[in-house]
Amino acid sequence: MVSEFKDKYQLVIIGAGPAGLGAALAAEERGVKDILLLERDYFLGGILPQCIHNGFGLDYFGEELTGPEYAHRFIDRIPESTVQVMDETMVLDITPDKEITALNRHQGVQKIEAKAVLLAMGCRERTREAIKIPGDRTAGVLTAGTAQRYINIEGYLPGRKVIVLGSGDIGLIMARRMTLEGAEVDSVLEIMPYSSGLVRNKVQCLDDFDIPLKLNHTLTRIEGDKRVERVVVSRVNDDLEPVPGSEQTVECDTVLLAVGLIPENELTKQMGIELDPVTGGAVVNEQRETEINGVFACGNVLQVHDLVDYVTEESEIAARAVSEYLSRRRKKRRKKIKLTAGEQITYVVPHRIDYVYQDKDKKTLKLFLRSSVPVEEAELKVVDGRGQELISSRKKIVTPGEMETIILPLQFLDEDTEELTVSVTKASQGAD
Amino acid sequence: MEKKEIICISCPLGCRVEVRGDGENIESIEGNQCPQGREYAREEFMNPTRILPTTVRVSGGELPLVSVKTEAPIPRDKIFSAMDQIAQVTVEAPVKLGEVIIEDLVGTGVSLVATRRVLSDKKAADGEKV
Ligand SMILES: Cc1cc2nc3c(=O)[nH]c(=O)nc-3n(C[C@H](O)[C@H](O)[C@H](O)COP(=O)(O)OP(=O)(O)OC[C@H]3O[C@@H](n4cnc5c(N)ncnc54)[C@H](O)[C@@H]3O)c2cc1C
Numbered sequence: 061m062v063s064e065f066k067d068k069y070q071l072v073i074i075g076a077g078p079a080g081l082g083a084a085l086a087a088e089e090r091g092v093k094d095i096l097l098l099e100r101d102y103f104l105g106g107i108l109p110q111c112i113h114n115g116f117g118l119d120y121f122g123e124e125l126t127g128p129e130y131a132h133r134f135i136d137r138i139p140e141s142t143v144q145v146m147d148e149t150m151v152l153d154i155t156p157d158k159e160i161t162a163l164n165r166h167q168g169v170q171k172i173e174a175k176a177v178l179l180a181m182g183c184r185e186r187t188r189e190a191i192k193i194p195g196d197r198t199a200g201v202l203t204a205g206t207a208q209r210y211i212n213i214e215g216y217l218p219g220r221k222v223i224v225l226g227s228g229d230i231g232l233i234m235a236r237r238m239t240l241e242g243a244e245v246d247s248v249l250e251i252m253p254y255s256s257g258l259v260r261n262k263v264q265c266l267d268d269f270d271i272p273l274k275l276n277h278t279l280t281r282i283e284g285d286k287r288v289e290r291v292v293v294s295r296v297n298d299d300l301e302p303v304p305g306s307e308q309t310v311e312c313d314t315v316l317l318a319v320g321l322i323p324e325n326e327l328t329k330q331m332g333i334e335l336d337p338v339t340g341g342a343v344v345n346e347q348r349e350t351e352i353n354g355v356f357a358c359g360n361v362l363q364v365h366d367l368v369d370y371v372t373e374e375s376e377i378a379a380r381a382v383s384e385y386l387s388r389r390r391k392k393r394r395k396k397i398k399l400t401a402g403e404q405i406t407y408v409v410p411h412r413i414d415y416v417y418q419d420k421d422k423k424t425l426k427l428f429l430r431s432s433v434p435v436e437e438a439e440l441k442v443v444d445g446r447g448q449e450l451i452s453s454r455k456k457i458v459t460p461g462e463m464e465t466i467i468l469p470l471q472f473l474d475e476d477t478e479e480l481t482v483s484v485t486k487a488s489q490g491a492d
Numbered sequence: 493m494e495k496k497e498i499i500c501i502s503c504p505l506g507c508r509v510e511v512r513g514d515g516e517n518i519e520s521i522e523g524n525q526c527p528q529g530r531e532y533a534r535e536e537f538m539n540p541t542r543i544l545p546t547t548v549r550v551s552g553g554e555l556p557l558v559s560v561k562t563e564a565p566i567p568r569d570k571i572f573s574a575m576d577q578i579a580q581v582t583v584e585a586p587v588k589l590g591e592v593i594i595e596d597l598v599g600t601g602v603s604l605v606a607t608r609r610v611l612s613d614k615k616a617a618d619g620e621k622v
């Protein structure tokens with residue numbers, strides 16, 4: 061941790077979650093000197109220190125870690141690195157010329173010039189306003205992540221009788237956490253006909269504690285004087301509209317909202333960088349570089365990851381790209397390749413391929429994607445602009461809740477390739 | 493004889509596996525689509541265990557809590573008694589990553605260990621934290 065930063069750096073990284081920490085260390089390893097990592101919170105690790113449950117690191121470290129342990133793997137390497145870290149420092153603005161305005165208690169408002177900028181600001185949670193639940197404006201309505209921080213970092217229980225809206229992993233994890241700490245969780249509501257959380261979390265967070273998961277249900281009203289006193293729960297129809305007459309009243313003092321994450325892209329927008337309306341993150345090429353040369357993005361600010369292991373992987377892709385950019389080793393392709401989300405795919409990252417691969421040991425490109433519906437016996441496919449299938453792979457199941465990857469051998473891309481489309485379909489019977 | 497439906501968590505398919513048997517023997521396992529599911533269902537039927545992640549109070553630390561976990565999975569039906577024992581404990585800062593907070597948690601033979609570091613308040617104030 062440094063007490064003061066300079067006014068010029070080769071690389072400035074915004075956000076010291078796993079994305080920023082991983083990228084800083086990987087960039088140093090690749091020879092980038094003079095790196096500054098800025099973090100607004102008073103601790104490093106981003107969201108991880110509050111995610112005290114296990115389930116991290118199986119992919120990357122080959123062992124199961126808790127969030128804080130995963131963060132430690134990186135935080136512990138910072139003191140012996142040359143990376144300069146400044147916490148309690150908020151980045152307020154970045155110009156397209158990469159001038160950063162940051163604010164902290166010691167230095168006030170400061171300008172920093174950077175050759176390269178890496179955006180690693182993570183994401184924030186959707187709130188009641190974002191999903192418009194009618195009723196009284198009372199205390200006791202909070203996002204699941206905020207409750208998690210209260211319980212796991214700050215040490216107090218934000219409620220006694222709880223209802224959770226949203227059955228993604230965060231909602232499920234918090235239902236268990238509140239129960240373990242002595243609160244009573246009435247139920248978890250899910251508007252969709254399926255939970256987007258991992259099966260494991262449904263079993264170990266709800267079934268273990270007999271917490272009902274109500275699929276096709278939502279909150280239609282919050283009532284109370286100063287604090288939440290009761291809520292109205294309704295069943296929804298196929299169009300996700302509440303069914304009149306299905307209303308049930310539940311007495312509770314707390315509503316936890318686990319209704320999705322939005323990449324934290326205020327700074328990105330201020331810079332005039334185009335965002336993908338589907339991911340909520342920047343449009344990037346295979347280097348994780350935005351439309352502005354030398355401005356990169358990785359982690360949840362780019363696409364919401366359910367596995368931190370993929371965040372680390374992405375941070376390494378970005379770090380490698382930053383070092384290639386700074387040492388001017390990149391060569392543009394004659395034609396850009398546009399990647400398109402095809403049948404039953406919501407998005408693909410990267411959005412484009414801009415550069416020629418020169419690295420001898422790098423012979424493949426990993427595409428990250430999500431399906432729009434659950435597909436069993438799935439076949440993932442990449443087809444080029446001429447309709448030629450380049451690669452396909454089979455999966456027992458793909459679901460919207462779990463990010464998928466497909467590995468594209470680079471020898472399949474010739475000079476003239478301009479378009480690639482990724483799709484997922486049910487594999488035809490009998491084929492291998 | 494007992495009959496139980498177990499959801500296999502080994503992959504996103506989440507097969508519903510039906511296990512019949514008693515505490516010592518398994519009569520039949522049905523509904524799994526692969527051998528992994530069979531193994532999982534057997535374990536889950538005979539002796540369901542879980543890692544327990546939670547927090548312990550800290551005095552004199554940069555933070556009021558330290559996150560902890562059981563070093564190995566413990567029987568699922570011991571989770572609430574384990575939480576009761578953990579609630580009795582306060583550790584003094586500094587706490588090291590991996591430090592044993594409770595040995596032999598509720599007679600399981602499994603230790604409760606710290607999953608992060610918590611510096612003492614003063615050190616943190618002196619800017620030694622990272
Ligand atoms: C409740 C929950 C449970 C999860 N469970 C699992 C799990 O079981 N297994 C798993 O693998 N993954 C899990 N994840 C996912 C994983 O934690 C995330 O994918 C990962 O933390 C994202 O890393 P990040 O660095 O992109 O973002 P973050 O961890 O969010 O870090 C972003 C950092 O940027 C900082 N920042 C933002 N804006 C600014 C600014 N303007 N100036 C300075 N700093 C700024 C923030 O303070 C923050 O520290 C979970 C996530 C959540 C929220």
Ligand code: SF4
Nearest residue numbers: 500503506507525529
């Ligand atoms: S039984 Fe096999 S296929 Fe079914 S959920 Fe378990 S691991 Fe997946």
